[in-house]
Amino acid sequence: MPPQRPLPIVFSGANRSRRICDQISQLPASSAQASSSLSATREVLEAHITTQLKCKPSSLKLQGGIFSYAHAMRLSKRAFVPDEELGKKDDDHRPGSGRGKPPSLPAWKVPRRRRLLLAIVGFYLLYLFFKNMPTDLQPAVERYDPRIGQLRQKGGPLRIPTDQSFAAPPDGAPPKDEDAASEAEKYYYNGRIKFYALAKSLYRASIAPADRHDLSAKRAVLFAGANLKSVADLIPLACEMSRQKTNDVHFAIMGRDDVSIGGIQQVNGISNDDCPIQWHDGRPDYAKWSTDSRMKRAVRSSLGYIRSQLHPHVLITHGESREDPFFWKGIKGKTEETRLPHIVLSSKAGDLMWLSKLDGSSLRAWNELNIEMLVHAPSESSGSLIRLIKSLETADYLGSVPSLTIDLPPHIDPQLLRFLENMNWPPGSSGKVTLRRRIQPRDMTSEESSVRTVEDFYPRNPNTSHVLMLSPQTELSPSFFHYLKYIVLKYKYSTHSANTSSRLLGISLELPSSKPTDSEPFTPPPVPPPSDHPGQRNGDDGPPLFLWQVPNSNAALYFGDKWIEFHSFLSNRLASREISQEISPKKKLISKKYPAFMEYLLELIRARGYYMLYPSFPARSDLSLATVHNELYHPPKEFASESTEPLEPDASIVGDSSEPLEADSDIELGSIERPVSHTSTVTALLRQFPGHLPDLDSLHILSYKGEQTSSQAVRQEAEEYAKDFKTRFGGCRGSSASGEMSLWKADDLFCLDN
Structure with missing residues (x-):
């Protein structure tokens, strides 16, 4: 039997001797029938442990016939050795004895000839590529389609040619399904949808x-x-x-x-x-x-x-x-x-x-715009109101369904009730008419009438809901709604007019023939001259308009946000009468021919610097959107009882047939009746005035007296009037007269908490 070779043992380092000795001592006992090879290996191991690790030989244990001692060491000091070197002595692989000595760098080896030859060939090929690389190639997109390169040479924008499509559409008819209902069916294809253009x-x-x-x-x-x-x-x-x-x-x-x-x-x-x-x-x-x-x-x-x-x-x-x-x-x-x-x-x-x-x-904002019409019927009269409603029925509302609210008096003409019973508003639909008949045991005062008018409407959305006030004396053109929607969309919702329309209270359809303050004849201002500001439109042959600081009750639209502010103003105005310092009654500026709420609305206009937009083209052409009739006129109910003159002609005068009858001047409205346009569109108006609507900043501004003023003067006068109004009617004293303006409210003009 040949001598047994000791099992290969790898020893390394003594920096962790104590730890290794402890691990060896924990090994289980060896088998009694170990082979001679294991015995020889044990002798070598005991000698190394005694000399290097200073451990007792008895601490060495045999596990499954294999002894394994591997001491952790740095990879920089010792690499993994191949299997054929496992049997070498420990002295061949022992690291340096100095603990603090840095490891030595491995010696440089000369590259093999094959690798060196491949490197030389690679560098030579790179040299040939860069030396012979072409420099006159066009971009890939131009090589694909030369027409794009021609567009770039001409300096034009890079666009896809119109005759180039991403995919060609199929030619001919699609195959017909065998289960089709009929061979003669014209529309039969129901396959997958593709858009080729x-x-x-x-x-x-x-x-x-x-x-x-x-x-x-x-x-x-x-x-x-x-x-x-x-x-x-x-x-x-x-x-x-x-x-x-x-x-x-x-x-x-x-x-x-x-x-x-x-x-x-x-x-x-x-x-x-x-x-x-x-x-x-x-x-x-x-x-x-x-x-x-x-x-x-x-x-x-x-x-x-x-x-x-x-x-x-x-x-x-x-x-x-x-x-x-x-x-x-x-x-x-x-x-x-x-x-x-x-x-x-x-x-x-x-x-x-x-x-x-x-x-x-x-x-x-086309579909968001909501206009509600409000009419106050006169007492014991139906002719004028029926005429107004008939003119409303002939108008074109562009597919929308505006609502109509009729405020009826306590005493109603039976003919009016029969007409309202059979009325179909608007034509082809129903359910958009609201009738209100209030209980009124006595004649109303101007304050009660104003409250009644303001309470008849409250916008659901201040930005999109507006009210159109109509007088029974008014007759409208069938195209009035086209014009009204055109003006509202332009001056209320346009991006360009967003900042300039903050002081616009509403839009009037009527050109008054007299001033509502003193009943003097009124002449609209001339068309403004061309603007010097670039980009500003002063009408450029557009419909002539102007701004006026007076309200209108015959035919005028008021914006919802301004109506909410007026609601707040009137509420505070009536509540402040008891605590105001007003010594004598305020002089009435608006004629008693018009409803009482206009007086309070004029106060708000002056305090805020608001104005109304009025048309002046009725005075320059035969195109009129609204006219106010003088016949069948009845003064407002709140002022009828205050008239010193009788409302009915004297019976003694009627008995004398030799004298002509004269109308009472006190109850005569004095309006110039202009014929209304009977077309259902504003095409005729735009043909005569084909330009754009003018900017608000370029229009003439008239004060409530009818005098021409400027935007800066309007703001200055509004500040002065508001300061005086707070002291006289707002119940403010001294420093309390200063308040911050809030959205849709007029609380800053009053001091009701003092």
Whole structure:
């Protein structure tokens, strides 16, 4: 039997001798039948432990016939050794004896010849590549399409060519389902929807410059149509809006007809030069053979893509009667789902060309605008009120349903009750008329009448709900609502007029023929001269208007936020009468021909520096939106009992047939009756005054006396009047007369807590 070789033992370091000895002592006892090889290994191990680790040999244990001693050491001092070196003595691998001595760096070895040769070849190839690299290559996009390089050389904007599409649409009809109801069925395809032309136009619109049309920000307005007749009717309005350079106009085609965009332009006699709108083909593949349900889904989907990419302020389409059913259902459902403002034209677009002069912010408020009409019926008279209601029934309300409130007197003409019973307001609908008949045991005072008028209306939303005050003596043109909506959207909701309309109290439809303060004849101011400020419009042949610091009760709209403030003012005004320092009764400025609330409203106008917007074009043309009749006039009930003259003619005078009868001058309104325009649109007005509406800053301002003044003078006079008003009527004394102005309130003009 050959001698047994000791098992390989690896020894390293003595810096952890005590720890290793303790670990060895914990090993279990060895087997009694260990082989001679294990015995030899034990002898070597005992010798090393005795000399190096200073441990007793008895502490060495045998575990499973294998002894393993591995001392932890630094990798920098000793690397892992291969198996063939495991049997070498410990002295060959013993680290340096000095503990603080730094480890020596490994000796540098000469690289192998193969590696050196490969490195030389690699450097040589890199040298050849950089030396022969081409320097005259065009960008990759230009190499792909040389036409783009030509556009760059010409200095034009980088756009996708119009004849290049992202994917070619399929040709021919789609395969017909074997389960189709009939072989002759025209619309049968209901497959997956794909838009082959929409992505290209949306991409082109997305890379358009932000300052297009000299706009500081994008204000996209989207027109859409499916029926070609409807599209042809919308195109002139869209083109005119684009020419105004107020909005970024887009037009989407979503119908079944396979006429190209260029064909639609050619048929309607327009081009990209004279009608700079952006077109979008929102028709799906196989639109000509698609079912109504597929086309409806396509309309919803294409509108969703356009909305997510363009973020239009408003969508303008024709109504259900002028469009295809699938288009109307898809548009209606998608706009309600996404809350996209949707303007539905109730008449031909040519009658609504004034929409082209409104910006996106004004158009967004189209459906939010709510106007409520308020009429106070005279006592024991019905002719004038019936005439007013009939004129209201002939008006075009642009698809909206305004409400009408009629305040009835205690004593009503039976003929009026029968007329109201059969009235259908507005035509084709019901439920929008409110009748109020108050219990009045005695004649009202001016204070009670004012409270009654103010309490008849309170806006649900101060920013969108407004009241139109109408007198029974008034007769309105069928186009009055078009004009009123045009003016309100322009001066109340336009971005440009947001800061200048804070002092605008309301809008009058009537041009008074006399001053309401002294009943003297009134002549409107001349048209203002051209403005020196760049970008400011002074009318540029637009409808002539002016500002006047007097209220109107015949035909005037008052904004909801200002009406709330007037409600607060009147409440405080009546409550302060008991504690005010007023020694003598205040002189009445408004004539008693007009309701009593106008006197209190004039006080608010003077204290705040407010003004009303009046039209002056009735004096320059035969176009009048409202006229006030003199016959059948009855003075306000609160002033009828104060008249010193009888309201009825003397019976003795009537008995003398030789003398002509004369009307009582005290009860005569004295208004110039101008004939109203009988057209249902303001097209005639815009043809005579085709320019934009003037900016408020460029208009003439008249004081309550009818004298011309300036905006700065109005503010100064308002501050002085408010200071005097607080002391005389507000119950304020000394330092308490100063208060902060709050929104929609007039509490700062009163000191009721003192």
